[in-house]
Amino acid sequence: MKCNDANTISPGRMRSWRFSGYSRYSDRIFSNLTLVFALVIVGILLGLVVVLTIDAMPAIRRFGLAFLSSSTWDPVREAFGALPAIYGTLLSSAIGLIIAVPISLGAAIFLVELAPSWLKGPASLVIEMLAAIPSVIIGLWGLFVLVPFVRSPIESWLGSKLGFLPLFQGPPFGVGFLAAGIILAIMVIPIITAVSRDAMRAVPNEQREAMFALGATRWETIRQAVLPYCRSGLVGAIILGLGRALGETMAVTMVIGNSYALTASLFSPGATIASKIASEFSEASGGVFIGSLVELALILFAVTLLVNVAARLLVWRMTSVKAAKE
Amino acid sequence: MYKSIPKWSIPLAVMLLLALVLTACSTPAPAPAPTPTPTPKPTPPVPTPSQPVNLNGAGATFPAPLYTKWFDEYFKLTGAKINYQAIGSGGGITQITEGTVDFGASDGIMTAEQLAKSEAARGPILHIPMTSGAVAVVYNLAGVSTGQLKLTSDVLADIYLKKIAKWNDPRIAALNPDVKLPDTAIGVVHRSDGSGTTYIFTNYLSKVSDEWKTKVGNATSVNWPGDIGGQGNAGVAGQVQQIPGAIGYVELAYAVQNKLPWAQLKNAAGKFIEPSLAATTKAAEGVTLPDDMKVMITNSSNPDAYPISGFTWILAYVNQTDKAKGETLVKMLWWAVHDGQKYVTPLDYAPLSSAAVTKAENEILSIKYQGQPLLSR
Numbered sequence: 001m002k003c004n005d006a007n008t009i010s011p012g013r014m015r016s017w018r019f020s021g022y023s024r025y026s027d028r029i030f031s032n033l034t035l036v037f038a039l040v041i042v043g044i045l046l047g048l049v050v051v052l053t054i055d056a057m058p059a060i061r062r063f064g065l066a067f068l069s070s071s072t073w074d075p076v077r078e079a080f081g082a083l084p085a086i087y088g089t090l091l092s093s094a095i096g097l098i099i100a101v102p103i104s105l106g107a108a109i110f111l112v113e114l115a116p117s118w119l120k121g122p123a124s125l126v127i128e129m130l131a132a133i134p135s136v137i138i139g140l141w142g143l144f145v146l147v148p149f150v151r152s153p154i155e156s157w158l159g160s161k162l163g164f165l166p167l168f169q170g171p172p173f174g175v176g177f178l179a180a181g182i183i184l185a186i187m188v189i190p191i192i193t194a195v196s197r198d199a200m201r202a203v204p205n206e207q208r209e210a211m212f213a214l215g216a217t218r219w220e221t222i223r224q225a226v227l228p229y230c231r232s233g234l235v236g237a238i239i240l241g242l243g244r245a246l247g248e249t250m251a252v253t254m255v256i257g258n259s260y261a262l263t264a265s266l267f268s269p270g271a272t273i274a275s276k277i278a279s280e281f282s283e284a285s286g287g288v289f290i291g292s293l294v295e296l297a298l299i300l301f302a303v304t305l306l307v308n309v310a311a312r313l314l315v316w317r318m319t320s321v322k323a324a325k326e
Numbered sequence: 327m328y329k330s331i332p333k334w335s336i337p338l339a340v341m342l343l344l345a346l347v348l349t350a351c352s353t354p355a356p357a358p359a360p361t362p363t364p365t366p367k368p369t370p371p372v373p374t375p376s377q378p379v380n381l382n383g384a385g386a387t388f389p390a391p392l393y394t395k396w397f398d399e400y401f402k403l404t405g406a407k408i409n410y411q412a413i414g415s416g417g418g419i420t421q422i423t424e425g426t427v428d429f430g431a432s433d434g435i436m437t438a439e440q441l442a443k444s445e446a447a448r449g450p451i452l453h454i455p456m457t458s459g460a461v462a463v464v465y466n467l468a469g470v471s472t473g474q475l476k477l478t479s480d481v482l483a484d485i486y487l488k489k490i491a492k493w494n495d496p497r498i499a500a501l502n503p504d505v506k507l508p509d510t511a512i513g514v515v516h517r518s519d520g521s522g523t524t525y526i527f528t529n530y531l532s533k534v535s536d537e538w539k540t541k542v543g544n545a546t547s548v549n550w551p552g553d554i555g556g557q558g559n560a561g562v563a564g565q566v567q568q569i570p571g572a573i574g575y576v577e578l579a580y581a582v583q584n585k586l587p588w589a590q591l592k593n594a595a596g597k598f599i600e601p602s603l604a605a606t607t608k609a610a611e612g613v614t615l616p617d618d619m620k621v622m623i624t625n626s627s628n629p630d631a632y633p634i635s636g637f638t639w640i641l642a643y644v645n646q647t648d649k650a651k652g653e654t655l656v657k658m659l660w661w662a663v664h665d666g667q668k669y670v671t672p673l674d675y676a677p678l679s680s681a682a683v684t685k686a687e688n689e690i691l692s693i694k695y696q697g698q699p700l701l702s703r
Binding site for chain 2: 072073074075076077143144147148151171173174175253254257258259260269271275279280282283284285286
């Protein structure tokens with residue numbers, strides 16, 4: 001009965017109900033509620049920075065800026081420096097992106113522009129599944145499958161053919177920067193692919209149709225109409241991937257070899273900021289040791305922030321250059 | 327468009343949800359109300375002093391399988407629930423210092439700094455030995471089976487200092503005339519995480535090599551000259567098994583259970599000894615143990631001792647602040663160093679020597695509540 005009543009509400013009555021005080025209230029409550037949630041996020045971030053800074057104080061006081069340039073990590077003598085970890089973080093992430101970006105963008109172009117429609121669904125599903133695999137599982141797989149494969153044939157081949165380059169010198173242990181980079185590539189490919197696929201999908205079809213109408217080939221269409229249109233989306237996808245690569249802990253710890261070394265060789269075992277913290281935090285004792293690990297965390301925070309800001313600037317510049325051209 | 331979702335449905339849904347939440351919230355309230363009336367005697371649980379209470383402990387991962395077994399058996403015997411969190415020796419020391427656990431556990435001796443901190447907070451702290459363990463040196467050499475490789479302390483130290491880089495180095499060859507050693511690089515593997523195993527291993531190397539002592543030192547985590555770090559015993563073993571020509575160190579129990587090939591080490595008396603539980607127990611025999619048991623028994627002078635052995639300790643305060651908890655703790659510790667020792671060997675730990683048990687007894691008897699000993703013979 002009530003059902004019928006409600007259904008037969010006249011349009012006039014409905015309008016008066018919808019724009020009555022009830023609605024104004026709900027808007028105010030809603031906006032205040034969302035404001036609170038937004039502030040909570042900002043608060044968590046600020047709290048994090050404050051706590052990290054306080055806990056890092058013993059190390060900051062002891063080492064000052066030298067922490068960034070020193071390359072020793074000696075818990076016995078309480079002498080700590082972050083340089084090898086920063087270097088390892090940037091190097092392994094760079095290797096990861098160099099491998100992942102071409103593969104991901106290629107896959108995204110295929111999925112959006114070229115794949116037959118029956119393939120798009122299953123292929124996307126597989127990529128998203130890859131993104132959902134926990135990193136410790138990828139790490140285990142890396143340790144038992146990828147690392148032996150990296151040792152031989154990859155490293156032994158590179159060592160024998162390109163061994164004159166400092167990049168490919170040293171004994172091929174398998175674990176090291178190269179293995180870490182490959183693992184990171186595997187972990188960021190699904191992210192970059194999925195996000196850039198969505199960015200390309202958002203390109204209006206008129207763009208493509210116009211190019212085709214001008215007689216462009218498919219390659220020209222993608223290159224000149226699709227990719228420029230979603231350029232900022234693609235950069236965003238790569239940045240998301242880089243963010244994951246910089247902070248990835250478990251899988252990297254398992255394959256990077258955990259040596260605190262500053263060498264040019266990709267074969268060399270190394271460490272990243274995240275892997276160093278994960279390895280040593282549980283057994284760290286003494287204010288300066290713990291403080292140094294926390295300061296590493298702070299540095300990782302800063303590195304991530306810098307990378308994000310740089311990427312924003314890049315996107316902003318690209319879009320403004322494009323706007324100026326038009 | 328508007329018709330498709332009737333407008334009344336949203337407030338209705340909200341009300342339904344609210345009603346659901348309210349009933350969900352209110353259900354527990356009326357439920358316990360009728361229960362007191364039917365139960366005739368609502369006796370409040372008065373904890374009698376003799377009744378065992380629950381204890382919390384945290385610390386070393388190395389003895390965790392044994393402690394889990396012990397506390398399970400002890401619960402069956404007495405009903406005392408003891409919860410142990412294997413968070414690592416460093417974490418155990420931190421927690422006992424902060425008083426968040428009733429006992430800590432560590433594979434290493436607390437540093438002077440740590441002792442000062444915890445004694446300032448809660449008075450003297452005891453290192454009570456529970457069992458001992460050994461660290462096996464494991465390797466990956468094709469055709470060289472377990473126990474075939476012989477190493478001396480100085481050669482082992484120089485391998486870890488990266489001064490001996492190849493397996494066919496004359497110094498290794500001189501010790502192993504019958505073994506065919508390859509011309510491959512030695513991949514030196516260490517623990518990347520801080521660990522008691524590393525503490526015992528670097529303690530041994532510091533005792534036998536002055537260069538190690540001055541350059542690297544003795545701690546749960548050190549500045550390794552060597553090549554590769556592995557996470558945990560499994561990580562080290564995994565790297566050693568994968569990399570041809572690798573050498574590493576793992577707990578004896580881990581090496582036994584995973585059948586890793588280990589090296590014989592020359593002990594202080596000049597005898598080559600394979601790592602074993604018996605040789606580990608021997609390390610604490612024939613040496614003078616101090617009353618506080620804060621002693622590393624690496625490089626033991628006993629001729630049958632395996633040189634890289636060490637105790638693992640439970641850390642407890644002399645002055646207990648809770649009588650019931652203190653009583654449960656001392657009874658459990660007493661049981662652990664006596665009857666509990668029968669569970670030690672099956673789990674590949676080395677039982678305490680009788681001298682060590684006597685020292686442990688004296689330590690347990692010294693635990694007090696308000697100046698009164700909690701246990702007497």
